[in-house]
Amino acid sequence: MPDRAPQPVDRQLPTDEARDLISLVRDIARHEIAPKAAEEEDAGRFPREVFTLLSRSGLLGLPYDAEYGGGDQPYEVYLQVLEELAAARLTVGLGLSVHTLASYALAAYGTKQQRADHLPAMLGGDLLGAYALSEPASGSDAASLRTKAVRDGDGWVLTGTKAWITHGGVADFYTVMARTGVEGPRGVTAFLVPGDAEGLSAAAPEKKMGLKGSPTAQIHLDGVRVPDERRIGEEGQGFAIALSALDSGRLGIAACAIGLAQAALDEAVAYAADRRQFGRPIADFQGLRFMLADMATQIEAGRALYLAAARLRDAGRPFAREAAMAKLFCTDTAMRVTTDAVQVLGGYGYTADFPVERYMREAKVLQIVEGTNQIQRMVIARHVAGPESR
Structure with missing residues (x-):
């Protein structure tokens, strides 16, 4: 079964430009990414042409300076773009996050000449x-x-x-x-x-x-x-450059995790509305309704957490603690929500006929990449309780 097109999330965006940007991303996600996601993931096919499209649409350098080919967008907006793409196909959302991470060192620590020589091609020249x-x-x-x-x-x-x-x-x-x-x-x-x-x-x-x-x-x-x-x-x-890059990269992983969780919730809600047992939709049963309510609450909490960290970053304030919290909470949420989505679908959720089994498998790696969630807990604890005694 093809993946369901991502359902629009009611977003609070700071500018008309940002709203237009999200509209563009949703159009790409709906028409170019979601319809082929299940088939291509099953075949193990890397969608290089999608990244070419993202580059030509100005989406590969969103949080970087326009002087060097970037989009001059705040992280608050860039992360919501990642979430939209990850909801359509995690390979694409995560791929954009990794590309942004790979570009960070040069953008933040390179000389003016280095940035002029390399960043335009990295951000808008079809490079990955x-x-x-x-x-x-x-x-x-x-x-x-x-x-x-x-x-x-x-x-x-x-x-x-x-x-x-x-x-x-x-x-x-x-x-x-x-x-x-x-x-x-x-x-x-x-x-x-x-x-x-x-x-x-x-x-x-x-x-x-x-x-x-x-x-x-x-x-x-x-x-x-x-x-x-x-x-x-x-x-x-x-x-030091690597750690600084990872602080921002962890926010990217958090946003991707929420996108994946949102896709799983959307699938679970749609199935529960259609599936009938004992003469009525299973969405009428309190046990399942409570499960969907918990899933939705966890997703909204994760979204609020990563956006709060992004706003600190955009304001030039320290955000390493909040980035670790967002990565930890959002990826744990993705694992819980995708697991619950499989449960909502029952036996069908365990088959490849529906995408939730793939979402569950994909969620696991988000708890590992760019610092395992155990490492995130260590980072958070150091901010809360100070460094470990020796």
Whole structure:
């Protein structure tokens, strides 16, 4: 069964421009993304043409400066765009979030010349990015990464393996964190590496529970040469850049989670209205009505949480704690809501004839990516109770 077109969410948007933008996104989601989502996810097909459409529609650089090809939109608006896209197909919403994350280092820490040289193509030139921090033995403990960058004349030579890279093998550029100095976080530097660089290759995509249309693969860097002008920020600043990027990226994951949860709720409500048992729609039964009420309440709470964090970011105020809270709550909500949606549909929910079984499988990874939810709890606890004693 094709995915149901996303149901419009009543949004409070700050400008007429933002309202027009959401209208455009809904049109793309309804006509270009949702109708093919189930078939393409089942086939494991990556929708590169959708990202080309998003680029040509001005949607790949929404939160970045118009001077460099961006959309000059506040995060409050950008995240609601992500939610709309994720409700139509998580592969697309998450893909845009990852591209935005991959562009962040250069946009926030690059020199004016670097931004002028690279950002216009990254934000509006049909390019797609990937973010390369994790490694086979360096996940939550990201500061222990082993990929090395060694100075060679006026450039660098990168050697190592990155793991769990969304868009691995299909990205046009990678923001890569590599060790250039001492052990620990102070020895990491960020680099912008072209996807077609000599010595860069991708392993076969991982075989995953869900998000089968979104390629996730190891990236091998075998003596990849990068000129110094592709070093982002100062030597040794890479880990701080990575953490700063993840604060914003976690908001993207939160918005995608709410979009996925909303899609699951919409499917559950529609099914409950149509399915009749004991002579009436199952939506009439109090036990199920209470379940739908809880699902809707959790979604609204998550949406309010990620938007509150986004408004702090837009105001230039600290938001790391709120970003961790939003990522934690929204992704846990997506897991609960999608699980409950399967329950509402009963046996049908457990079949691939309806999309809720796919939503449930996809929700799980959102509790893992860009910092597991256990890591989010550690981050929040440090803000609340201070650092751990040693």
